[in-house]
Amino acid sequence: MVEAQTWTTRRMSNPRLEAEQVVDIPATPTGDVRNNNIGSLLSPNLLTALIIASWYFSNIGVLLLNKYLLSYYGYRYPIFLTMLHMLSCAAYSFIAIHWLEIVPFQHIVSRRQFLKIAALSAIFCFSVVCGNTSLRYLPVSFNQAIGATTPFFTAVFAFLITCKKETAEVYLALLPVVFGIVLASNSEPLFHLFGFLVCVGSTAGRALKSVVQGILLTSEAEKLHSMNLLLYMAPMAAVILLPFTLYIEGNITAITMEKAREDSFIVFLLIGNATVAYLVNLTNFLVTKHTSALTLQVLGNAKAAVAAVVSVLIFRNPVTVMGMTGFAVTIMGVVLYSEAKKRSKVTAH
Template identity: 65%
Template sequence: MEKSKGAGGGRMFTVGLVASWYSSNIGVLLLNKYLLSNYGFRFPVFLTMCHMTACSLLSYVAIAWLKLVPMQTVRSRVQLAKIAALSLVFCSSVVSGNVSLRYLPVSFNQAVGATTPFFTAVFAYLMTVRREAWITYVTLIPVVTGVVIASGGEPSFHLFGFIMCIGATAARALKSVLQGILLSSEGEKLNSMNLLLYMAPIAVVFLLPATLIMENNVVGITIALAREDTRIIWYLLFNSALAYFVNLTNFLVTKHTSALTLQVLGNAKGAVAVVISILIFRNPVSVTGMLGYAITVVGVVLYSEAKKRNK
């Protein structure tokens, strides 16, 4: 009886974790869209810097004070340089993603983001000359075809936003491949929470001059906005904290479920985000666009299956 209670409690904990992961992921995406597009806060680089500042502070609190995971130290200048390179790619991914949300609806943003496996396979081949089984490459055809169809049928298509979204997706894939290459030795491996602890402050160092150059007087404008509407401060604080919880819940879900479960949940999360964003923002969607997105999701599922079978 006690054992079944423990199993039930464990299941409830996992369900709670997944719900938190979904909520934080979709929440930060929708709030980014609201701030950058609907609210009119047109400063994606500054917004990313706020996210990275929160990740720096909250990572330190979670690891050094709350001891959620053991602290891992950087062992050499070479390892630090590798982490800095990852941080730069990570920054470009988040900034490009936030810029794209100024111009594209969340539904289309998610459709393009679903092509991450395609870019991961391309970068893995180019950088490690690691070939997958031919069937794995075949499954990438619907992944790309779906986005091409979705692009043609997207009523709110914006070329610059689309380029930024493709850039964000490619940078996200490049970061995962680089991470596998740069931090592959046993002595250099860092779990995702410790990696974030070191990457986030470096990202702030990169983003600060970029913000000052690209988004002139953003601090003055934000203060002026806050005098008119104090909600902007709360939006930024909540949004930044949520950006950290995306990483925390992703780490915990990875830890408490299998890699396959994570893939399935990840695919479903994109579809849930699309539905919720359409309900909230009422952006126009076409049957062609939704068909394209559905084809992409099917391709991603087939790709995950092919990868699993050929391991």
């Protein structure tokens, strides 16, 4: 599973996976993170550079691997692929928290908190599955362009659900975000209506999860660190996805085993894909820890453009000048939106 774009985006398997598709889960630290031995051997600047490079590699890597598996390799089972991502995130999160003790372990304190996490898991499933499905029909570059509109959906859901109003400057900054994607859509040579709709659904789902998470886990007693939240959400998401993959995609385990007998390389592809999907979440947390949430947001804006360029170079999908212009306008709108939000918070305080 992935959501490469802003669970802020960012997004687990969803290639957008703020982005997301991924699995973009805002950090809510509740304790000091233990220092690791590697950090003591490297200078702070070098360590931060390595973490940022790893974040870029994992985010772009999961997008490209998903695209390759779903479109070029012929493994057309996005729901099962997302479920593998969730199982991988659950296993690696358990190791990171209980064995490596990267962050302190937190318990679920009540049945109400459990139900809230389950609700977030359902939204998360929807977002990541839609994101992975869209990669079957759309090039990564266009997928990333659509994913950049996450701030627009976040503002809409925040207003509809919480009646939270932004300043006029913030809403004006959203206009180029929408206008850019309209330009890119009209000139996309490989435009596919169903792929476009599920990609928009993935982006909206990521934004909805961000807003709902802010509502459900607000009290100090219920707040969970991002890695603990992933530890609980991932297995819940896998359980939710299991009946859907069996009903829609058939006996996928037998199909995968048959494919593995014909070509053992698929085993390495799936294991590598699931591992990189977890690294998206781990590096997302590490970048925030060693820099700031604002830096992560800026890096996310640049990541969408880098992923688009890399995907065009690798998959050779056709692009147009108008499409690139639309993508650039959308990214510019996201930057303006971030600046407007920052100024509105300063004014409010």
